[in-house]
Amino acid sequence: xxxxxxxxxxxxxxxxxxxxxxxxxxxxxxxxxxxxxxxxxxxxxxxxxxxxxxxxxxxxxxxxxxxxxxxxxxxxxxxxxxxxxxxxxxxxxxxxxxxxxxxxxxxxxxxxxxxxxxxxxxxxxxxxxxxxxxxxxxxxxxxxxxxxxxxxxxxxxxxxxxxxxxxxxxxxxxxxxxxxxxxxxxxxxxxxxxxxxxxxxxxxxxxxxxxxxxxxxxxxxxxxxxxxxxxxxxxx
Amino acid sequence: xxxxxxxxxxxxxxxxxxxxxxxxxxxxxxxxxxxxxxxxxxxxxxxxxxxxxxxxxxxxxxxxxxxxxxxxxxxxxxxxxxxxxxxxxxxxxxxxxxxxxxxxxxxxxxxxxxxxxxxxxxxxxxxxxxxxxxxxxxxxxxxxxxxxxxxxxxxxxxxxxxxxxxxxxxxxxxxxxxxxxxxxxxxxxxxxxxxxxxxxxxxxxxxxxxxxxxxxxxxxxxxxxxxxxxxxxxxxxxxxxxxxxx
Numbered sequence: 001x002x003x004x005x006x007x008x009x010x011x012x013x014x015x016x017x018x019x020x021x022x023x024x025x026x027x028x029x030x031x032x033x034x035x036x037x038x039x040x041x042x043x044x045x046x047x048x049x050x051x052x053x054x055x056x057x058x059x060x061x062x063x064x065x066x067x068x069x070x071x072x073x074x075x076x077x078x079x080x081x082x083x084x085x086x087x088x089x090x091x092x093x094x095x096x097x098x099x100x101x102x103x104x105x106x107x108x109x110x111x112x113x114x115x116x117x118x119x120x121x122x123x124x125x126x127x128x129x130x131x132x133x134x135x136x137x138x139x140x141x142x143x144x145x146x147x148x149x150x151x152x153x154x155x156x157x158x159x160x161x162x163x164x165x166x167x168x169x170x171x172x173x174x175x176x177x178x179x180x181x182x183x184x185x186x187x188x189x190x191x192x193x194x195x196x197x198x199x200x201x202x203x204x205x206x207x208x209x210x211x212x213x214x215x216x217x218x219x220x221x222x223x224x225x226x227x228x229x230x231x232x233x234x235x236x
Numbered sequence: 237x238x239x240x241x242x243x244x245x246x247x248x249x250x251x252x253x254x255x256x257x258x259x260x261x262x263x264x265x266x267x268x269x270x271x272x273x274x275x276x277x278x279x280x281x282x283x284x285x286x287x288x289x290x291x292x293x294x295x296x297x298x299x300x301x302x303x304x305x306x307x308x309x310x311x312x313x314x315x316x317x318x319x320x321x322x323x324x325x326x327x328x329x330x331x332x333x334x335x336x337x338x339x340x341x342x343x344x345x346x347x348x349x350x351x352x353x354x355x356x357x358x359x360x361x362x363x364x365x366x367x368x369x370x371x372x373x374x375x376x377x378x379x380x381x382x383x384x385x386x387x388x389x390x391x392x393x394x395x396x397x398x399x400x401x402x403x404x405x406x407x408x409x410x411x412x413x414x415x416x417x418x419x420x421x422x423x424x425x426x427x428x429x430x431x432x433x434x435x436x437x438x439x440x441x442x443x444x445x446x447x448x449x450x451x452x453x454x455x456x457x458x459x460x461x462x463x464x465x466x467x468x469x470x471x472x473x474x475x476x477x478x479x480x481x482x
Binding site for chain 2 (some may be wrong): 046055056059060061063066067070071073074075076077078079080083092094095099100103105106113114115117118120121125126129155175189191193194195196197199205208210213214215217218219221222223224
């Protein structure tokens with residue numbers, strides 16, 4: 001059919017043209033059931049694929065894509081879980097739930113809103129805090145406080161962790177350069193699983209002060225990650 | 237709560253450090269405020285700077301692997317997924333289920349990835365050979381022809397069909413779906429445990445396309461939607477045509 005005869009390119013059904021014997025233009029380009037950039041060809045492409053591409057492949061039930069995401073981010077997720085609920089069965093459960101959750105609902109990840117790691121860490125943190133708050137055993141609470149004390153006592157609470165090629169040198173310095181009060185508020189809240197009210201009680205500071213320290217500290221960290229696109233140091 | 241009061245809570249919110257009620261208030265606000273949502277996203281992103289990674293533990297992967305295999309129905313039925321609420325399920329899935337009486341099928345465990353790969357290799361790329369392969373497939377013993385009926389309420393007519401062979405290869409044959417602009421594509425989905433799984437991209441102007449269709453998917457409901465050219469993980473377009481409609 002020459003271009004002049006083609007019906008206007010309106011998507012949908014052409015109710016006037018239902019003749020199955022009508023000749024169609026031959027498809028010149030190979031069309032396969034493959035999403036552009038998908039990685040279901042094997043190991044090598046999976047390793048080179050972007051996080052967003054891997055999530056699309058997970059949406060098509062690619063086990064190797066999930067494995068690669070786990071390889072990249074499982075350590076961070078597990079590390080965070082351990083720091084919040086302590087190493088052991090609960091940390092394992094949190095990690096497992098995060099990745100099974102990604103497998104079940106990959107469409108929840110929106111690459112435009114942040115990195116896959118940020119998404120997975122947020123899921124892990126939320127789950128870990130739920131477990132913490134459900135915890136009623138006094139022994140577990142005390143163990144947690146001991147863990148926290150030893151962590152805060154060390155000069156840098158990040159010293160005991162292995163370096164990660166994903167985070168550059170600047171970012172690490174960014175955390176260490178946070179004003180002590182902002183960093184402490186963030187650590188007590190984030191790793192301690194505390195609400196800002198509980199942090200205020202621990203520090204014997206006003207709640208408003210704690211809220212703004214947390215926000216300021218995170219904005220500073222955000223600027224370390226993305227100095228141009230980030231937020232200004234002082235909240236508006 | 238004033239907007240300023242909510243803004244003061246964004247930091248704690250990003251750290252899961254608010255009261256449950258405050259969390260609800262902020263969450264509701266974020267649904268309608270792009271500026272605050274953008275700030276929360278950036279604050280969440282900043283948390284990645286707080287966590288350094290080590291090698292992922294292997295023993296947990298074994299558990300993840302087991303559970304995701306179960307969720308896709310290989311081996312034991314994926315009861316977990318059936319029972320889980322699906323709040324983001326779009327309206328048309330419910331309609332398709334009601335219309336088509338989808339049956340819970342024991343999965344044969346066909347490896348979709350291998351099917352895709354095999355098809356990539358066997359499909360020569362010449363339109364005419366795909367069309368003739370589809371023609372030949374129609375007459376294969378055990379082959380099934382699945383009509384895709386227009387979702388248009390006034391004109392429920394077949395607009396395309398799928399030929400599914402017993403041996404493996406399947407074909408999408410367009411009849412009257414019109415050409416889309418280059419920024420879009422038709423995408424074919426199979427409903428698996430009331431969740432749409434992509435069968436493949438059909439292109440903006442498909443005639444006959446080789447597709448990979450596992451056994452159970454061929455007996456379930458198939459749906460065609462319009463998606464962005466690079467495809468989607470989950471349908472964003474409404475159902476254009478479905479199998480099993482009457």
